[in-house]
Amino acid sequence: MKIVFATDLSDANEAAIESRTCLECLDNIGVREVHLLTVVPDNVSSGLPGMDAASDAREALAPQRNVFERAGFEVETHVARGTPHRRINGLAERLDADMIVVGSRGQSPLRNRLIGGTVRNVARTAVRPLLVERIEETASGHAVRKEHLFQDVLYATDFSENAARAYDYFPSLTGATERAYLLHVGDGDAESTATAEERLDELATDLRDRTGFDVETNVRSGNPVDEITAEEERVGATTTLIGARGTSRLRRLLLGSTAESIVARGTNNVLLVPPEAAAPR
Template structure:
């Protein structure tokens, strides 16, 4: 029934539940997940800045990690433009059967903007749209705590001293998950720490 499931993401906490739902649906129907992040411009977002594009890539990386963990095929894309227009264009161009997206952004104005994008998608899409609301509370809000958890998890897997692991940059939070980049003897490693449960998942990006 569903072969291609699109999960748009802005990297906000409100997309966490949509990722979970999207992966579950893809598992059920042996579908491919399409992770799309749009660097916004125009009346429904802010103009591109130095931080926006890296954040967009981290956002789709989060979905990629969850999909790979579940054994679900995944394709990622980052585009720039008006979010709802780019989402609808992507869905049409890639034969998407279903769109799964959140109804809440980060805080304040972002909540209004993300809600507006979702509303437009619901009204204008030619395929079913599943909307998901964030219902859980963020427990790990401090980047230092996220890094401590990530170091402990990586040290346990690699059998090294946590303090000897080299951090590549400060942790970033996206989709209610912290991404903590490290350099290890086996290459670059991104440890994903769930901001709700504290669970750590290790994604090795290089050999």
Template sequence: MRAVYATDLSEAIEAAIGTRTCLECLERYGIDAFDLVTVTSPNVTAGMPGSDVSRRTSAALDRQRELLEREGFEVRTHVVRGTPHRRINGLADRVDADLVIVGSRGQSPLEQRLIGGTARNVARTSVRPLLVQRIVERDDDHEVADEHLFERILYATDFSENAERAFEQFDRLRTATKEALLVHVAPPARRAGSETVSDAEDRLAALADDLESRGIGTRTQVRKGVATDEILAAETEFQPTTILLGARGRSPMRRLLLGSVSEDVTARATSNVLIVPPTRVR
């Protein structure tokens, strides 16, 4: 399986690429090859062969390629010019990637923990599973927020077709995931014990039985309230390494936009987020 890994050649991304535990998790997911891509300014001079910028870009990209090759991955590198999210998603389509990985450093309270512009735009337009990997700054150094990427999964579902497609990711995660929390958020008006809530509990229980049969310890929760707020509250309680979501949920919008819940969770969560788009977009 092949992943497109977007890099801005920064120390932050290099810290993620150089974290062996993260790479082992991706290997257990099934990734054995990377297309490492950096998108440079459309400025003609910056991209001209032989320029200082070109040499520095190539040297930094080669250094990151060597980090991945050292761990046994097949790696191809790409230096492209243009709008980052378009070029990243375009490459993912061209190489038929199974996963796109984008680093996010938007953890500052002053930034309200919003994901960076490139990560947000890739998330909004990707037609392939996307891993938004959190990178934090500690003691003037960068490190991944959760190096065991898929060890603890919080899966949020509205039981839509897109959520069901996201659940299929457990086919790839089964050897990497030890624990899972399955969450459904019911509107505040629905009382505990109502037929709708009971139905949600039964459906979550069926999903839990499926995961338990694969050796994944699983719990379920039906929460009441605003979906984004309750998913993030569940994140605080469960402390997952990754939140798994289907993009767009029940939204009737036909444009290539994340549904509001998926976008808000991706922007505000402190965990990694794995977003799975609907099949029809591809």
């Protein structure tokens, strides 16, 4: 498996890369090749004090590259100039990567933030599965919020085709996932709740047979974003798996409001599977 790991060279992203358990999770799902990418925005010039943007960025990537190499990954580094989300997605498509990984917090010396708008824009335009890894500030610096990325996966489904694509990503997590929690958020109608419970039970049986995971199901009612985040907390999920909606002929992904809110406002790691090129090889 081949991934593009986008970094803004901040302490926050270094914390994600240096987390041994996170590296083990990537190894356990079959990641062998890592393409470490940082993007120098167009408004950063070599005239800034102490900074020749491209060469400084390449030099700054060396410690992060060393961490991956010591963990046994094959690593290539890339420095691009331009709009971050376009360069991230462009490299992933050019390399035919299986996944993009971005950190959700942090600011680099190059003032390129892989949070907020950049992450949302990566998600909106990606045609590769996107892992948003949550990083938090601590008293001693930064740390990943939940280290065991794929150990406990919450899968939120509305039973759409796009949700089914995300469900089909589960087998690629074998080796790292121990438990899966299947969730549907409905309107509280008794009949639709019963139908949803039946459909989730069918998915749970299939998933146990295919992967051997421990699987639980639940149907909640209310606002989808609120209920998904509440379920994340209840079950202790380390990553939320969710499908995105719709893509145009220009391959510009238009996130559904629920997926976008989970990516933008949530505190859990998120694995977002887009409609195209979603199935892992």
